[in-house]
Amino acid sequence: MKKLFASILLVLLSFIGNAQILDPVSWKTSVEKKSDTEFVLVLDATIEHEWHMFSQFTPDEASLPTVIQYKNAKGNYTLVGKTKESPYKKVYSDIFEVDEYLFENKAQFRQTIKITNPKVTSAKVYIEYQVCKEACIQQDKTFDIKLPISSIEESKAEKSVVKDTLVKDTSEVIAVPLITDENRPVGLKSEEINQKLYGLNVSDVKQIQSTSDTKENEVITEKSSLWKIFGLGFIGGLLALLTPCVFPMIPLTVSFFTKSSGSSKSGGIGKALLYGAFILAVYLLLSVPFHLLDSVNPDILNEISTNVWLNIFFFVIFIFFAFSFFGYYELTLPSSWMNKTTQGENIGGVLGIFFMALTLALVSFSCTGPILGSLLAGSLTADGGAWQLTAGMAGFGFALGLPFALFAMFPNMMNSLPKSGGWLNTTKVILGFLELALAFKFLSNADLVKHWGILKIEPFLILWIIIFTGLALYLLGKIKFPHDSPIQKLSTFRIIFGVVTALFVGYLTSGFRVNEETKTFTPLSLLSGLAPPVGYSIFYPNDCPNNLNCFKDLKSGLAYAKEKNKPVLIDFSGYACVNCRKMEEHVWSKPEIDKILRNDVVLISLYVDDKKQLSEEEQLEVIKSDGGTRILENYGHKWAHFQTEFFKSNSQPFYVLFNPKTSEVLNTPVAYMPEASEYKTWLENGIKNFK
Structure with a gap:
């Protein structure tokens, strides 16, 4: 529910x-x-x-x-x-x-x-x-x-007959039945379930107590991540300001506040500041329902983000948004909503200003909606959450409300604003190309989770090359869309941005270079978390990141590590996890890190969003960390439960160095760590404790 x-x-x-x-x-x-x-x-x-x-x-x-x-x-x-x-x-x-x-x-x-x-x-x-x-x-x-022309000859259309060809599906489908009340094992305790699923009990694992420094670093990392998302939301708000739905409203609204207050300049400034604050509040309110969901079940946003059909839905929505930005149709909200908020403006006072802010949010939806949709979908990732969505919405609302307050305090600054014109539509079209490119990120998520193999790294890069080639041609005046004005002369901005986009297309083509050491395509830093892993390839397939040797099953990985007398690196990951891809492509690929992962540890990668169904005997009812129960239906459920039950964490990536013989955690587990030197030090300290 x-x-x-x-x-x-x-x-x-x-x-x-x-x-x-x-x-x-x-x-x-x-x-x-x-x-x-x-x-x-x-x-x-x-x-x-x-x-x-x-x-x-x-x-x-x-x-x-x-x-x-x-x-x-x-x-x-x-x-x-x-x-x-x-x-x-x-x-x-x-x-x-x-x-x-x-x-x-x-x-x-x-x-x-x-x-x-x-x-x-x-x-x-x-x-x-x-x-x-x-x-x-x-x-x-x-x-x-x-046209009432009597001499018109009606053209005759030739009818064509299309014969349907029936293709027999010879593929074999193996159905794994779900556990029901009739066949579910009863009477199993948590210890028995953990032993059956993982070959371990929670009491067997010797944990390392987190130091105060570690906890402080975790808090700093989390705050840093929120500030980054706030910054991305702020950029999204600035882009929304440069659209035809919002930009013309700035001087109109500022003039209203400054003149409605008569000779009281401070009164006009106060109203404009309140107006900007209410714009921020409107967008913050949109994130509140997700905090309610997150408090009810900490895993729910992760489950939503990796839901195959929801990712496909986002793919379709982003395509829909893109063609709206291209000018083929407009997105608007129900007129009854805007009529009610407009009536609310007549109340006056603080409440009237709030309804003015709400009216702006509704009227500008055709331009801000796709950007907000991108922010919403991007926050619902395996390593995201409700607070990240709030941070993004705060940045967006702050950027949108700031100009109204700023120009009310310094009205002379409005003289430096560019005049409305065709450049506003150009901004919308550019955003349309970006929406189109991002749409394939969500289709890629669904493809990775379900292992369809339809959008591997090669077709993904080709699609992005086509999209950004189209953007470059548009900026250079070779392509036009319905709302574009005739171009008399290319502006300096369009020429520069067109050349930069063309260079980016060249950068995308460099992704087809083969790394001879890893036998995979070269990872592209700017596409980390957006493109499929380089190992998810048609020509250079590899089941493990960077062509490393890895296990996807905990028991077999632990048994191999015992035999080889090596520590285990448990990698809690996700197919749709952005930061997981960043770690694999930009930290693990470093020669000094790659050497350790190949020679000094046994890598076990456990994907918490793997939708492959478990065998009937492993579909067990388990107790969650919040005291509730759930049925483990797929491998993602199994590994997510292992992470929360044994290590009290549900975010990815999450790395644990583990002694397979003594069941000892060798040092404090870590999450996303983009600095290769810090990650190398963490690996070396854990391996030293093993020896």
Whole structure:
């Protein structure tokens, strides 16, 4: 039930834009015939009360103008003159300090066309516009306007018959039955279960007491990790500021606060500071449900993150987000939500300011939603948790609220802000390419956990090379998307960023270099935790990291270590564990570490997210660390229980140096340790204690 609740919550956060959408402009199209070859296309807009949209000719340094494109004009018809529009209203903008041209209640656009292809049946018209009230919404429509040409010949479509070919599945499926109340072993005590599963009892293992220095280092590492995630969330918030849904709201909102307070400058600053604080609070509240889940069951976020179908769901969602950023459709929240928050703004005082912050969060969802989805999904990793999600949300909300408070205190700084324009859409498209690339990380997670073998390192790198080649071509003006304005001249930013992206494509291709020592592809530092392990390969397959010798079973590994008289390195890992891949590819690959792992220890890698089902005799009911019970159904359950039962830890990576003969833990177990020198010292100290 708890898993179901978490999954439903994730679905709501990701798919919330599929309900009724806010659409304050309704359209009607018609055609006026001037001659047999000339027609007038007419677009009539009805605008809801208190809303307004902008003319095609409103100044560039003001709000976004209406843009109309005739998609199928080439080869079919020519435009006679420019698109005409009904009279607009000229209103001076205190924010942009220019006259803006806008329509209220209704607007009309007329374009005369001359037919050049007698077989054309319709005119495809695309219109993009900004409609505003307290907030602004970027919208677009495509109309397929039928042309009343009597001489049109209907084209005939050839029918093709596709024969279905039936392929017989000859693969053998072996079903392992789950334990039920009828066949579950009863009366087994924890000691008997542990002996049966692991060949050990908790009382047999001689633990090392953690020193105060070790505990202090663990706290520092955890805090450092949270600050890093806060920083990533902050960067995400800054990116959200540079989107068309948020950027135009900065001067509008700041001007409202500074002018609504009259001569009291401090009052306006106080309201703006409160507004920024409430923006931060709104995003922090989104992480609260995950703390409730984490307190009920410490393993639940790990189980959610490694759930195969949830990772596939995230893959589909990220593809959906990417094409939204590309401009093929918009994500908006239910209009009833925004109407209620807008009504709340009229309350006034502190509560009114809170509803203004909530309205901004809802209205900007089409741009912030995909970024928040990335933050949410990224935090739900095997080495993540609710506090990491809170840290990320805090960074995001802080970055989003900071400009409103900052510009209220120093209003002259707004003069240095760039004007709204096509660069805002360019930012969205760049984010779309990044969302598309990240989507395959989640498909890779599912593939690794289920061992499907469909997204090994080679196809993953090829897909990323294609995606970032597309981004480079877009930045250099070779590819266009629906909302892109015509490029008169490439900006310096686009040229520089395009060249950097092209260099990154070259970096990705270097991942196909073969390391002759490990007989694997060369790990790419920037892709640690994003790409599959280099050993998960079509051409250079290897079941163990860096082509090391390792065991995936505890009992057989311990028996081998006893025979060879070597200490054991127990590696609690996960197929979808980001920091595990970083350790394997950037610490274990160091020559001095690799030498120790190959010669001085026996490596036992236990994957806590392995979904391979256990045999019937091992599907036992065990007591969890919180006093509850669970049925061990797969190997991931088995190894996760071993880690929590014997070592009181449930995070990965987690490393234990162990004496197989005396069952003694040789030194204090450690978690993620990115400094190779520190990890080497830890290994050497444990091996010294074994000798």
